Amino acid sequence: MKKKLDYRGRISLEVTDLLSEVRKIMEVIIAHAAGTCFGVQAAINVAEEKRKPILGPLVHNPKIVGDLAREGIPIYDRYSDIAGLKEEGLTDVVITAHGYPKELKEELTKHGITYHDATCPVLLKWVYKKIETFDHQGADIVIIGNPEHAEIIASRTYASKPLHAVYTEAQIDALPNDLQNVVVICQTTITKEKFDSLVEYLRRTKYPNLKAVDTRCKPVKNQQGAVESLAQWVDAMLIVGGYDSSNTTNLAKISQQYLPEKTYHIDSPDLIKAEWFENVEHLGLGAGTSTPQSQIQDVLQRIVELSPTSVELRQTTKEGDVVGMDVAVETETM
Ligand code: SF4
Incomplete structure (x- = not known):
């Protein structure tokens, strides 16, 4: 039928x-x-236009990653040894939508490797700017998000001192008690419920005067x-x-x-x-x-x-x- x-x-x-x-x-x-979303689409556009090796899965979707691999675009470990990449003869790489640690970008440049930055504009133009602003104001920044996630690993490096990353109450319990001018932001993709509940726990158990800024993307x-x-x-x-x-x-x-x-x-x-x-x-x-x-x-x-x-x-x-x-x-x- x-x-x-x-x-x-x-x-x-x-x-x-x-x-x-x-x-x-x-x-x-x-x-x-x-x-x-527009951030993922922009990253795909960069990868398809540049057609250079990508440092890690461009986005967390097996179909998109598989399609790029089938198009012949190599995918390397996200945190590959950069000197080793140079020895292999790489001249260009693409950074994924999740962002990349600031010092590793500098190391790529130091080794003469051009990076094509597919980091989502929300991170580049909004989240990192907020981190830099709060940092210049002397804040201690706590970021609610998975400490193992590439976005958090990268975001933590955009202040003069690493951000404190927490995703559980136990991780909050382990934070120092003497942080000053605490500002709390979050991974762009977490739920409002997670953000609200951990902000409440931080406020109740650690920093009653903290300032919370919801940095989930639209x-x-x-x-x-x-x-x-x-x-x-x-x-x-x-x-x-x-x-x-x-x-x-x-x-x-x-x-x-x-x-x-x-x-x-x-x-x-x-x-x-x-x-x-x-x-x-x-x-x-x-x-x-x-x-x-x-x-x-x-x-x-x-x-x-x-x-x-x-x-x-x-x-x-x-x-x-x-x-x-x-x-x-x-x-x-x-
Ligand atoms: S931060 Fe938001 S807009 Fe950017 S790639 Fe992630 S989900 Fe998309």
């Missing part, structure tokens, strides 16, 4: 004796702003808000994006608060199972800022293939309304 989306996104089953099936519909509602805030709204009323949620992606993982955590058993985080359409759609009339779909639109399309295609009923595609708007979509997804089914 042929399943086909018409101009309103409605699948019509082109078999008359199954006409009754047409009346059973699963609505797939795509969260507003799902998919690639695309992340938009996507988190859209997924949170959607997860409250749909029957199940698919979250699409890399498992290493901080913002995608956080979208899944937000959704799990409302749908603990019915949130599915996938990094490939091949992982979708038909049983996830049993008794599901409304399926929400969110995607991280590093998830390309082509991957979202592949997921929609797979949903259409596996759904036991007709599928109608909708999306949420910035204002939270649900509207239809003009889409083209077509598939042959058994």
Whole structure:
């Protein structure tokens, strides 16, 4: 039987004796702003234009990284030995969207290696500027974020002394008690809940007069808000994006608060199972800022293939309304 989306996104089953099936519909509602943000797109543009070795995964999405590798662009360890790179004859490298430690950029320059900086403009032009400003004002800066994440490793180096990175209450307990003029910022991709709860803990247990500045980026805030709204009323949620992606993982955590058993985080359409759609009339779909639109399309295609009923595609708007979509997804089914 042929399943086909018409101009309103409605699948019509082109078999008359199954006409009754047409009346059973699963609505797939795509969260507003799902998919690639401007920072990730800019990084892809730099990588594709320069076509030079990249120091680490350009973004935390296996499809994007795999596509670049298939195009013949080498991917090196993020913190490769720079003298060794020079000995290998490298003249140019690309720095990933997450940023790169200041002293390592200087070392690249010292060794005559040109770096093409794909660091997200939000970090370069906003977060690092804030860090430098607070640093010049004599603040001790605490950054809430995963200390192992490339963004935090880089951001910590943009002050005259390393920022204190914390992601748990135990790490806060270990901070010195005598920090002065404490300013708290955060990783661009964490949840508001995480930021608020650790700021509250810092204030209560360590620095009552701290100044908190929420440095989550706008695309992340938009996507988190859209997924949170959607997860409250749909029957199940698919979250699409890399498992290493901080913002995608956080979208899944937000959704799990409302749908603990019915949130599915996938990094490939091949992982979708038909049983996830049993008794599901409304399926929400969110995607991280590093998830390309082509991957979202592949997921929609797979949903259409596996759904036991007709599928109608909708999306949420910035204002939270649900509207239809003009889409083209077509598939042959058994
Ligand atoms: S998620 Fe935010 S910080 Fe990260 S690349 Fe996108 S815009 Fe930049």
